[in-house]
Structures are given as C-alpha cells and as structure tokens.
Amino acid sequence: MKPLFRPLAVGALVAAAFAAGPALAAKDVTFAVASTFTTTDPYDANDTLSQAMAKSFYEGLFGFDKDMKLIPVLAESYDVSKDGLVYTIKLKKGVKFHDGTDFKADAVKASFDRVTNPDNKLKRYALYSNIARTDVVDDATARITLKTPFSAFINNLAHPSGVIISPAALKQYGNKDIAFHPVGTGPFKFVEWKATDYLKVARFDGYWKKGYPKVDGITWKPVIDSNSRAAVMQTGEAQFTYPVPYEMAETLKAKPELDIVAAPSIIVRYLSMNTQQKPFDNPKVRQAINYAINKEAVAKVAFGGYATPADAIVPEGVEFSVKTGVWPYDVAKAKALLAEAGYPNGFETELWSAYNHTIAQKVTQVLQQQLQQVGIKTKITLLEAGQRVEKVESWQDPATAPVRLYYVGWSSSTGEADWALRPLLYSESWPPKLFNTAYYKSERVDGDIRNALLTTDKAEKAKLYKDAQETIYKDAPWAPLVTEKLLSANNKKLSGVYTMPDGSFNFTDVDLK
Amino acid sequence: MRTPWSEFWRKFRKQHVALAAGGFVLVLVVLAVLAPYVVPFDAENFFDYDTLNSPPSAKHWFGVDPLGRDIFSRLLMGSRISLTAGFVSVAFGAVIGTVLGLVAGYYEGWWDRAIMRLCDVLFAFPGILLAIAIVAILGSGMANVIIAVSIFSIPTFARLVRGNTLALKHLTYVESARSIGASDTTIVLRHIFPGTISAVVVYFSMRIGTSIITAASLSFLGMGAQPPTPEWGAMLNEARSEMMTAPHVALFPAVAIFLTVLAFNLLGDGLRDALDPKIEQR
Numbered sequence: 205m206k207p208l209f210r211p212l213a214v215g216a217l218v219a220a221a222f223a224a225g226p227a228l229a230a231k232d233v234t235f236a237v238a239s240t241f242t243t244t245d246p247y248d249a250n251d252t253l254s255q256a257m258a259k260s261f262y263e264g265l266f267g268f269d270k271d272m273k274l275i276p277v278l279a280e281s282y283d284v285s286k287d288g289l290v291y292t293i294k295l296k297k298g299v300k301f302h303d304g305t306d307f308k309a310d311a312v313k314a315s316f317d318r319v320t321n322p323d324n325k326l327k328r329y330a331l332y333s334n335i336a337r338t339d340v341v342d343d344a345t346a347r348i349t350l351k352t353p354f355s356a357f358i359n360n361l362a363h364p365s366g367v368i369i370s371p372a373a374l375k376q377y378g379n380k381d382i383a384f385h386p387v388g389t390g391p392f393k394f395v396e397w398k399a400t401d402y403l404k405v406a407r408f409d410g411y412w413k414k415g416y417p418k419v420d421g422i423t424w425k426p427v428i429d430s431n432s433r434a435a436v437m438q439t440g441e442a443q444f445t446y447p448v449p450y451e452m453a454e455t456l457k458a459k460p461e462l463d464i465v466a467a468p469s470i471i472v473r474y475l476s477m478n479t480q481q482k483p484f485d486n487p488k489v490r491q492a493i494n495y496a497i498n499k500e501a502v503a504k505v506a507f508g509g510y511a512t513p514a515d516a517i518v519p520e521g522v523e524f525s526v527k528t529g530v531w532p533y534d535v536a537k538a539k540a541l542l543a544e545a546g547y548p549n550g551f552e553t554e555l556w557s558a559y560n561h562t563i564a565q566k567v568t569q570v571l572q573q574q575l576q577q578v579g580i581k582t583k584i585t586l587l588e589a590g591q592r593v594e595k596v597e598s599w600q601d602p603a604t605a606p607v608r609l610y611y612v613g614w615s616s617s618t619g620e621a622d623w624a625l626r627p628l629l630y631s632e633s634w635p636p637k638l639f640n641t642a643y644y645k646s647e648r649v650d651g652d653i654r655n656a657l658l659t660t661d662k663a664e665k666a667k668l669y670k671d672a673q674e675t676i677y678k679d680a681p682w683a684p685l686v687t688e689k690l691l692s693a694n695n696k697k698l699s700g701v702y703t704m705p706d707g708s709f710n711f712t713d714v715d716l717k
Numbered sequence: 718m719r720t721p722w723s724e725f726w727r728k729f730r731k732q733h734v735a736l737a738a739g740g741f742v743l744v745l746v747v748l749a750v751l752a753p754y755v756v757p758f759d760a761e762n763f764f765d766y767d768t769l770n771s772p773p774s775a776k777h778w779f780g781v782d783p784l785g786r787d788i789f790s791r792l793l794m795g796s797r798i799s800l801t802a803g804f805v806s807v808a809f810g811a812v813i814g815t816v817l818g819l820v821a822g823y824y825e826g827w828w829d830r831a832i833m834r835l836c837d838v839l840f841a842f843p844g845i846l847l848a849i850a851i852v853a854i855l856g857s858g859m860a861n862v863i864i865a866v867s868i869f870s871i872p873t874f875a876r877l878v879r880g881n882t883l884a885l886k887h888l889t890y891v892e893s894a895r896s897i898g899a900s901d902t903t904i905v906l907r908h909i910f911p912g913t914i915s916a917v918v919v920y921f922s923m924r925i926g927t928s929i930i931t932a933a934s935l936s937f938l939g940m941g942a943q944p945p946t947p948e949w950g951a952m953l954n955e956a957r958s959e960m961m962t963a964p965h966v967a968l969f970p971a972v973a974i975f976l977t978v979l980a981f982n983l984l985g986d987g988l989r990d991a992l993d994p995k996i997e998q999r
Contacts, residue, residue: 431961451783451962501766505784560939562958569784569944573764584944 231419231716233698235709236433236442240400240426245383246365247319247326252615255364256708257424260405261302262367262388265293265312266358270702270710272470272521272619274362278307278389280344288353288660295344299412301370302393312346313338314371324379328365330638355660359523359618364708391417391712400426418700418715430562437462437693443716444701446692446709449562450508456693466510467690470521470624470705471615474514475571475683476642478608483553488545490680493609494531495538496578497571503686506566510691514684517625517673521705524621524669528677531684538578550579558596558612560586567685568611582609598636602643610641611685615706621669626653629676642681649675728991735987738980745977749796758787760794761945770963780965783955788969791947795970798948799977802863803929809867811921814874815913821875822882823905833879836872844869848931852940859932859948862941866928877920881913915992923985926978933974949974 237257243249246258265279276282280294299307316338319326334354339347350357360366373387386394389412392405406421425442427433430449434456436442448456448464457464477484477493484490499513518525542550555572557564568584575582587595599605616624627638630653631645652672656665676682690703700713729735748755757778764785773780779788821832839847851865885891891908899908933950935941942948944955949970956967 430958434961449958451959455961505766505769565944565955566784572945573762573784576762586939 230421232421232423233419233444233714233716234423234425234436234442235701235711236425236427236436236445238426238430238433238447239428241397241403241424243383244386244394244397244403245326246367247315247328248383249365250327252364252617252707255617256704257403258367258386259364259390259709259711260392260422260424261386261390261394261408262369263390264362264364264366264368265295266362266366267364268362268619268704268710270704272705274359274619278368279361282358284660288355288658289350291348291350291357292341293346293348295346296412297344299389300410301373301389302387302408302410303370303373304410305370305372307368307389308343309340309346311368311371312348313340314374315368316348318369318374318379328363331360331363331365352658353660354657355665356618356620356622356657359620359623363618363623392422395421402426416712418713422711422714434693437695440695443695443698444692445694446690446703446707448691448693450510450691453508453510453691461696463694463696465692465694465703467692467703468521468705469615469688469690469707470519470619471613471688471690471707472514472517472519472624473511473567473611473613473685473688475685476607476610476612477681477683478605478610478641478643479645479681480602480605480643481608483545483547483551484608486545487679488541489547490683492538492541492545492578493575493580494680494683495534495541496580497531497574497683497685498533499530499685500533501574502567502570505570506563507686507688511686511688514687517629517676517682517684518616518621518669519624519687522616522619522621522624524666525624526670526673528673531680535577542578542580547579550581552581552583553608554606555582555584555609556596556607556611557584557586558592558610560588564611571609571611596635596641597639600636602634605635605643607641612639612641613688614639617706617708619706621665622653622657625649625669625672625676629653629672629681644676644679644681646675646679648672649679725991729987732987732990734983735990738983738987741976741980742984745796745980746800748793749800752793752797756787756790756793758790760786760790760947763787763790770959770966772963772965779969780963782952782966783959783963786945788952788966791952792949792969792973795947795949795952796973796977798859798942798946799929799933799974802859802866802932803925803981806863806866806928806932807870807921807924809863810870810924811874811917813867814871815878815910815917817871817875818878818880819882819905819910819913822879823886823901823909825883829879832875836875839869839872842869844927845931845934848935849938849940852935857940857943859936859942859946862932862935865935866931869931870924870928873924874917874920877916878913881916882909885909885912919985919989919992921985922988923982926981926985929974929981930978 237253239253241254241257242251243254244258246255249255263277267275267277269275278296280296282291282293284291301307316335318324319332320335334351336349336351341347367388370387374382377385391408391411393408395404395406397403403424407417427436433445434452437445453464456462477490479485503511503513513530515530516525516527555568557568564586572582572584596607614628627633628640629644629649631650633640634643649672652668656668659665692703694701697717699715702710704710766785768781769785770783771781777787782788817832821829847869848865851868852861855861886909894904894908932941936948936950937954942951952970953967959966
C-alpha cells in the first residue's frame with residue numbers, strides 16, 4: 205500500500221504548495237527615494253522626505269488627500285470657539301497604536317505637550333509654538349487652546365509633522381530615542397532602519413481602516429544617484445521612485461512596464477536677493493534682475509521642460525494664492541533699469557544655491573549666463589547642507605549676512621498661504637529665526653500677514669493675502685523662477701501611490717498586482 | 718663633435734611613439750596658446766537653448782552640452798587650463814622638491830632625516846586624498862588646486878634628486894672639486910645639480926600627466942574650476958547626468974584628458990630612454 209500512496213502524498217503536497225504559493229507570497233514593495241532619512245520623528249524633521257516616509261507608521265489628527273485637500277484622519281470633527289482661540293476636537297474611536305494601547309485624547313496631549321516644550325528642542329517647534337495648552341476633555345475629545353487666534357491652525361495640524369505618537373512609547377523611549385522606535389497608529393509598523401541602506405515597515409494587522417493596508421510591507425530605499433534611481437526602476441528592484449531625473453524621463457517612458465507621472469506641485473523655486481545689502485537694496489536692481497531672467501529657459505534647460513515659469517509668489521494649489529503673472533523677460537529694460545540705478549556696466553556678486561544637486565547646478569549656470577547678458581557677473585557656489593545652515597540659515601547678524609543672490613525652493617506643506625508667506629517674507633522671519641533670506645521688510649506685507657491670521661473671515665483673509673502678494677511682486681525681493689512638476693515613475697503593477705503637490709507621498713491605497 | 722643635445726636628439730629621434738606623442742603635445746600647446754583666437758564660439762557666453770545636447774554637427778563639431786554651449790570651443794579653451802595646471806603645479810613641485818633633495822642628499826644627517834620623514838608623511842597619503850585635504854583647507858578654486866597638486870609632487874622629486882645626489886657626491890670629479898677647495902654652493906650647483914637634471918626632466922614630463930588627471934579629478938569633484946569655466950574635469954562632471962541620453966557630452970572631455978595624459982606619459986618614456994646613458998643603441 206505504502207509505495208502507492210507515497211507519490212500521491214507528494215503530489216498533494218506539491219499541489220498544496222502551489223496553491224498556497226501566490227496567497228502566501230508577501231506583497232512587499234520597494235520605494236527608491238533621493239536622500240537618506242534624517243529621522244523617523246516628524247516633529248524633528250525639516251525635510252519633506254522624512255516626513256513623508258514617517259506617514260508609514262504615523263498619522264495626524266488631520267491630513268491631506270492626494271490632491272492636497274484637507275481631510276480628518278484621527279479626528280472625527282472639530283469646533284472653534286468664537287474668539288478663535290479654543291479648538292475642540294472629537295477623536296475617532298477604536299483606533300489602536302502598534303504597541304496595543306488605545307488611541308485616546310491623552311495621546312494628543314502627550315504629542316503636543318512634547319513639541320511645545322522648548323526644552324525638547326524639536327525642529328518643528330515654531331509650527332506649534334502658538335499652542336498655549338492641550339487638555340483632555342474625555343477619552344474621545346481633546347481641547348487645544350492657542351495663545352493668539354490663528355485661523356490656519358487646522359492646516360498646521362494637517363502638516364505632515366503633526367502626528368500622534370503613542371504616549372506609552374514616548375514614556376518608554378524618551379524625547380530623543382523615540383526616533384529609533386517610532387510607534388504610531390499608521391497602517392505599517394516600524395521594523396528596521398539601516399541609515400544608508402533601507403528603512404523597512406511591515407503591515408499592522410490592527411489598523412483601524414478595514415481592508416488596509418493592501419500590501420505586506422514597504423522598503424524605503426535611499427538611492428542618491430539619480431541615474432541609479434532610474435536603473436533600479438528598470439531592473440524591477442524598486443516599484444516606485446521619486447524624483448525621476450528629468451533627463452531620464454524619455455528613456456524610462458520607452459519601457460513598457462513603467463509609468464511616468466508628471467504631477468503638479470506647490471514647490472516654488474526662486475532667487476532671493478538680500479534687500480539689506482548693496483546693490484540689492486535698490487528696487488530697480490531687483491526688478492532688473494527679474495527682467496534679465498528668462499524663466500522659460502530655466503524651465504527648459506534645468507528642468508527638462510517639466511516646470512512652468514512661476515506666475516505667483518504663493519504657488520497655485522495653495523489656498524489664497526494669487527496669480528501675479530510671469531515677470532516679462534526683457535534684456536533691454538533690465539539694462540535700462542540697471543543704468544538708472546547707477547550700474548550701467550553691471551556689477552559682480554555671489555550666486556549661491558541651497559542645493560548641490562544636478563538641477564541646482566544647471567539652474568545656477570543658466571542664471572549666470574543670463575545675468576552675464578546684462579553685465580552682472582556672478583560667482584556660483586553650490587552650498588552643501590552644512591554650509592547652508594552655517595552661512596545662511598543660522599547666520600546671527602543680519603547686517604553682516606554674506607548671502608546675496610540665493611537660489612532656493614519652498615513647498616508649503618500646510619497648503620495655506622500663511623506658511624507660504626510668513627516664513628519667507630515676514631520681517632520677523634529673518635535668519636536665524638526662519639527663512640526670509642531676502643531680509644525683506646515691508647510694513648504693509650507684515651500687516652497683511654498679521655491681520656490675516658487674526659481673522660477667521662475667508663473673504664477678508666483672501667483680500668489681505670492678495671494685497672500682500674501683489675506688494676511683494678512689485679517690491680521684487682525675489683525673482684520667482686519656476687514651479688516644478690513632480691516626476692515619478694512606478695511599475696504598472698503598482699497602484700495607489702501618488703506624489704503630492706508638496707513633494708511628499710500619499711500611499712494609503714498602495715497595492716501590488 | 719657630439720654635443721649632449723645632438724646626442725639626445727640622435728637617440729630620441731628613433732623613438733617613433735615618443736616622437737608622435739611629443740608632436741601631439743606640441744600641437745596641443747599651440748592650440749592652447751591660440752585658442753582664444755581660433756574658437757568658433759565663445760566658450761562661456763555663447764548658448765543656444767534650442768539645440769540642447771545636440772550631437773556633433775557641421776556647426777558644432779563636438780556637439781552641444783546640456784546648457785547649450787559649444788563643446789569644441791569649451792574643450793579648446795579648457796586645454797589652456799589643464800595644461801597650465803599640469804605644467805605650473807609640476808614646475809613648483811619640481812623646483813621645491815629638487816632644492817630639498819639636493820640639501821637632503823648633500824648634507825645628509827639631520828637635514829636628510831627631517832626632509833625625508835616629511836616626505837614619508839606626504840607619501841603615506843594616497844595622492845588624490847592629500848590633494849582633497851589641502852583643497853579642503855585652502856578652499857576650492859583652480860589656484861588652490863595647483864597649490865595642492867604642487868605639494869603632492871614635492872616628495873617624489875625630493876626623493877629622486879636626493880638619491881641622485883647621494884650617488885653623485887661620492888664620484889671622483891666631485892671629490893676633486895672639493896679637494897681644490899670649491900664651496901658647498903659651487904659643488905651643489907655646478908657639479909651635482911646638472912647631473913640630476915636628466916632624471917628630473919624625465920620625471921617632470923611623466924608627472925604632468927598625473928597632475929592633469931589630479932587637477933581634473935578635483936574639478937570633477939567640484940573643488941577646482943568653478944562654473945562656467947570650461948575645465949575638462951568640470952565638464953565631465955556636468956556631463957555626468959546626461960551619460961545615458963547624450964553620451965557625446967562626456968565623451969569628448971574624457972577623450973581629451975585620456976589623450977593628453979597618454980601623450981605626456983609616452984613622451985616621458987621616450988625621454989627616459991633617450992637620456993639614460995645605460996641604454997645603449999643598437
């Protein structure tokens with residue numbers, strides 16, 4: 205009997221293995237990204253990428269959908285008091301942290317108490333420093349009281365940094381070590397982080413949204429060299445990558461298994477001019493520079509055409525953005541303005557870039573070529589991250605700030621005009637506080653920004669922000685260059701991953717065929 | 718009568734490869750000198766945004782780079798920078814190294830130990846690493862790259878000359894000079910130094926190749942020539958991102974570096990064979 209049964213048994217086993225195979229095969233996806241992660245703690249991250257990655261395991265009270273529309277996530281609903289100071293937030297029930305504890309109002313309190321405590325020295329302190337106190341009303345209700353009325357507050361809560369961390373984990377690991385043991389409510393649990401190699405997360409079975417996540421794990425893989433990033437997509441090692449180098453777009457498009465997506469962004473690239481220093485203290489010089497730059501050429505040469513000339517200070521897609529128009533390209537007018545300002549033969553100056561990647565290298569060289577045409581000779585320096593902090597962002601004394609022409613970009617991750625204007629153009633935002641690298645100061649713009657925050661009336665806010673943007677356009681502390689498009693590539697088997705307008709990702713629906 | 722020169726030429730003439738390499742170097746030098754007058758386009762300020770990355774054509778012999786500039790013109794102008802950097806840095810290194818080598822070899826003792834240990838320290842670093850360290854201290858820029866390359870050329874010349882000096886100073890003609898009361902300065906300059914020249918010249922020509930590569934490498938890493946300077950290494954760096962789509966942008970500067978360095982090395986080999994009295998003619 206036995207010999208007869210053995211092949212049968214083996215056959216059954218093989219059949220079983222085949223049947224089980226596809227069902228058991230882990231659906232793991234790999235995302236190739238352009239930089240290493242600075243931290244897993246969104247409250248201590250300045251870079252969009254680390255925050256976007258942290259959305260694997262963390263969620264906020266509010267968030268943005270893939271079109272940058274504000275949606276409640278861990279919150280159910282909210283109320284604002286008449287004076288605009290007290291926000292009462294109803295929380296979702298039945299949500300669990302990865303460590304098994306329940307998500308309740310005390311978690312909201314623990315998370316915001318942490319960031320608002322200056323002793324914790326978290327990089328996102330400024331975004332939340334307006335919170336006076338956070339209270340637990342009951343398990344499912346939290347109350348946040350502000351120091352001053354701030355009508356964009358819910359947008360700040362939706363910012364990718366505003367996540368809820370498990371209070372138990374926070375207690376166990378402490379303020380600094382939580383970055384190595386992130387515990388949130390997100391669809392994936394943190395598994396392992398090897399700084400330069402990868403960061404792995406795995407499916408969280410207790411996730412509150414039924415049926416999600418649809419894959420078993422994500423490997424976040426930093427691939428810094430852009431050609432290598434294109435290569436891992438071609439070999440199938442990764443299923444999604446952002447950003448795709450513009451010069452590789454055509455090559456990748458030719459691959460039948462890949463999709464190339466150019467998504468609109470709210471990332472504005474501009475040239476700031478130090479308005480406190482000669483010759484840029486003269487508005488005519490700043491206008492001349494605006495006239496001298498051919499933004500179409502910048503978009504074409506440096507961004508491979510995947511960018512549009514900037515037509516606004518606050519880019520389209522951010523609430524209260526106003527189209528001020530693309531500054532015309534007119535070399536003759538630029539020369540005339542320079543002559544009027546007393547520089548008929550131009551002058552020499554420094555042109556710094558906040559980044560040292562290929563695109564920045566091209567942008568600065570195109571700018572150099574064009575400024576040369578009106579007699580402005582520039583010396584290019586592509587700053588490394590450390591130099592950027594030292595020479596620009598942390599420079600203490602505005603009077604001696606060495607920055608002149610500065611190529612940089614900004615993505616307003618709150619989706620609202622305040623965070624697109626106040627950090628960059630408000631007179632109290634000069635470095636080292638925030639990023640007003642033009643050292644721009646205008647009573648009128650300051651007033652508009654301040655008043656807009658105090659009012660909850662949308663029409664009034666729109667009016668104030670319009671005035672601010674139009675004033676800035678005329679004063680020209682910047683030469684707005686381009687709004688870039690976000691170029692990502694994904695394997696056709698992968699679905700549900702989107703590059704959001706601020707350069708972060710939405711992968712709630714990620715699935716692999 | 719056979720002068721040393723005619724003797725040298727007689728031997729060198731027979732080395733066809735070295736002769737060709739020498740000819741190439743000569744052409745390159747002439748082109749570099751004349752470059753500003755013969756380039757078809759302005760290397761830095763001509764740009765055409767409509768022909769980005771276009772391949773070689775009748776108008777643009779070597780094609781157009783990603784910023785719309787003419788690669789042929791940039792290459793020609795770049796030869797000035799690369800040749801100058803190579804020549805000047807080796808010249809500095811050779812002069813300082815020779816002086817140190819003569820002092821160390823002639824006086825020996827304390828001088829010798831101090832100088833040679835210093836050279837050992839410099840030798841302990843891989844060349845490019847040392848150059849990077851020096852540029853990191855001095856700051857980026859072509860002048861600092863030349864200084865860096867000079868410094869790392871010094872120890873090899875010092876060693877070479879010291880060795881020759883040690884051998885020469887025990888020869889009879891030097892001893893007889895000393896015995897008739899010639900001063901140290903006279904002996905070193907009139908009797909020993911000329912004996913080291915042939916070795917220095919050979920090494921000099923070989924070293925130029927290495928120096929051009931090092932200078933180009935530093936520029937490639939962003940530490941040397943700053944944009945829009947058409948330095949060959951910097952051009953390669955700018956071409957890096959287009960390698961897959963427009964290989965000609967990287968090809969021409971790479972070939973230029975390759976041929977130039979090869980020519981200098983072959984020339985050096987030929988010089989060595991011609992100047993070495995031990996190699997007898999068949």
